[in-house]
Amino acid sequence: MEYFQSIDWMTMLNCFIVGGILCVIGQILIDKTKLTPARILVIYVTVGAILGGIGIYQKLIDFAGCGATVPLTGFGANLAKGALEAVKEQGLLGAFIGGVKASAGGIAAAVFFGYIASLVAKPKIKKQ
Amino acid sequence: MKKLGKQTLQLDNSPSILNTASIVGPKEMNGPLAKYFDKCVEDEFWGEASWEKAESKFIKETVSTALGKADVSSQDIDYVFAGDLLNQCISSSFGIRDSNIPFFGLFGACSTFVEGLCLGSVFMDSGACKNILCATSSHFCSAEKQFRFPLELGNQRTPTSQWTVTGSGAAVLGKKDSGPYITHITPGMIVDLGIKDANNMGAAMAPAALSTLCAHFEDTGRNPDYYDAIITGDLGYLGKDILIDLAKTKGYDIASNYNDCGVLIFDKKKQDTHSGGSGCACVATVFSGYLYKMMLEGNIKKLLLIATGALTNSTTSQQGESIPGIAHAVSIEM
Numbered sequence: 001m002e003y004f005q006s007i008d009w010m011t012m013l014n015c016f017i018v019g020g021i022l023c024v025i026g027q028i029l030i031d032k033t034k035l036t037p038a039r040i041l042v043i044y045v046t047v048g049a050i051l052g053g054i055g056i057y058q059k060l061i062d063f064a065g066c067g068a069t070v071p072l073t074g075f076g077a078n079l080a081k082g083a084l085e086a087v088k089e090q091g092l093l094g095a096f097i098g099g100v101k102a103s104a105g106g107i108a109a110a111v112f113f114g115y116i117a118s119l120v121a122k123p124k125i126k127k128q
Numbered sequence: 129m130k131k132l133g134k135q136t137l138q139l140d141n142s143p144s145i146l147n148t149a150s151i152v153g154p155k156e157m158n159g160p161l162a163k164y165f166d167k168c169v170e171d172e173f174w175g176e177a178s179w180e181k182a183e184s185k186f187i188k189e190t191v192s193t194a195l196g197k198a199d200v201s202s203q204d205i206d207y208v209f210a211g212d213l214l215n216q217c218i219s220s221s222f223g224i225r226d227s228n229i230p231f232f233g234l235f236g237a238c239s240t241f242v243e244g245l246c247l248g249s250v251f252m253d254s255g256a257c258k259n260i261l262c263a264t265s266s267h268f269c270s271a272e273k274q275f276r277f278p279l280e281l282g283n284q285r286t287p288t289s290q291w292t293v294t295g296s297g298a299a300v301l302g303k304k305d306s307g308p309y310i311t312h313i314t315p316g317m318i319v320d321l322g323i324k325d326a327n328n329m330g331a332a333m334a335p336a337a338l339s340t341l342c343a344h345f346e347d348t349g350r351n352p353d354y355y356d357a358i359i360t361g362d363l364g365y366l367g368k369d370i371l372i373d374l375a376k377t378k379g380y381d382i383a384s385n386y387n388d389c390g391v392l393i394f395d396k397k398k399q400d401t402h403s404g405g406s407g408c409a410c411v412a413t414v415f416s417g418y419l420y421k422m423m424l425e426g427n428i429k430k431l432l433l434i435a436t437g438a439l440t441n442s443t444t445s446q447q448g449e450s451i452p453g454i455a456h457a458v459s460i461e462m
Contacts, residue, residue, distance in 0.1 A: 030284050034325050037283040123279040125154060125172040125269055125294075 015067030018060060022071040041072060048076025053084065078103050129253045133347030136314045143252035144304035148416035149194035151186055153294030159394045164417040166193050172269055172294060179269040180214060187223035187265040190296035198300040205229045206257040209244035211236065212265045212408050214274060219265050237437030238362050240264045241297060241412040242456040246313040248301050258302065265296035266407030275326065275442055289327040290364045290390060291401035297412025308423045312348060312459035316340035318439065320452040326445040330367025330403055333436040336453030337363060338374045340434055344457050345380065352382045356428045359419060361411035361435035362390035364404030389414035411435045423462060431460045
């Protein structure tokens with residue numbers, strides 16, 4: 001019961017709405033433009049990095065939590081954030097080191113779990 | 129054999145299509161034509177380790193079914209014309225490597241089946257051959273992997289994209305006193321109007337279908353009413369509508385007796401394939417399964433079969449090249 005009381009329901013709603021809107025934009029891009037999913041993916045990361053770099057994306061993260069960090073734009077923002085912080089500590093070299101350093105957990109986890117999934121799962125034909 | 133006009137050959141010793149066979153995959157077995165196919169396979173791997181192996185098995189089994197139905201042994205086949213969508217036509221060469229039949233590997237993208245029928249009929253018309261085998265295959269999963277994105281990526285398909293048919297079709301040509309006979313062939317020219325979207329093949333191929341359709345009518349002096357059915361390979365819903373409109377501008381009204389294999393093979397409402405079927409196996413299975421039986425039953429006496437192909441690969445589409453289309457036609461009559 002205490003656990004449920006501790007949940008911030010407003011943040012959860014914000015998370016749901018912001019994450020959902022980011023996905024809806026992606027869906028519209030697939031349906032209405034000739035962009036391939038791979039290009040949309042790259043656009044999302046790039047836009048996230050730009051918005052993160054100029055400080056706008058952090059406001060979205062404060063508002064929506066995981067709704068802003070989990071989508072690909074969050075990965076881009078994290079790259080930018082890491083790069084900026086590293087520049088402060090290490091100078092210009094940090095721009096090349098910081099981004100990947102800050103995202104290292106996500107990247108390594110993606111490789112690790114992707115590998116595990118490829119061992120136990122087999123891709124199937126699509127239903128539609 | 130006589131050349132008519134610019135593109136068409138009229139065959140004097142028209143080969144008869146002795147028999148056909150078709151085997152399809154899980155999506156096709158739930159489609160409206162399921163009962164016409166010889167076999168429906170529920171598992172897209174068909175017990176194999178990869179989709180490529182499965183596709184080779186499709187063509188191998190279809191060829192052996194066709195030979196069995198035509199009551200012709202593989203020693204009595206002079207040449208086989210086969211092709212598919214995978215690089216270097218590996219499905220066909222791997223599927224046919226144990227058969228000991230002289231082999232021509234063809235690539236005409238989704239038009240390959242009719243390209244094979246064209247070449248096979250000319251070999252038959254020469255009088256030197258007893259039997260010719262034509263076969264093609266395609267597989268949804270192997271085609272997505274090669275031409276679009278690997279299925280592991282879980283990408284969504286765009287609204288204009290077509291569904292590559294999983295399966296294989298084969299036809300045995302021979303000499304016989306009864307039809308259906310291949311009477312004319314009209315190989316097509318490459319037509320490229322600059323469509324670049326690899327997910328909109330129907331629009332890219334429709335102008336090629338129009339070119340071959342018009343050439344066939346001009347060369348033979350026939351008109352659309354001559355045929356009981358005019359069937360294109362795999363233009364899908366979009367391409368079908370485009371071709372009807374384009375043909376009208378050239379003065380041919382084909383709306384009443386025209387249809388497309390990519391439209392026929394799936395149920396538009398229930399199966400959500402977006403823009404219909406495609407692939408080398410689309411025209412091959414629909415002809416071998418459905419249209420051939422319609423001809424034997426007398427429902428279609430004169431058929432103009434036009435298979436369309438998009439002559440593209442993943443490198444050219446990544447480099448932003450447009451999609452050259454091609455269409456080959458055969459006139460099949462009882």
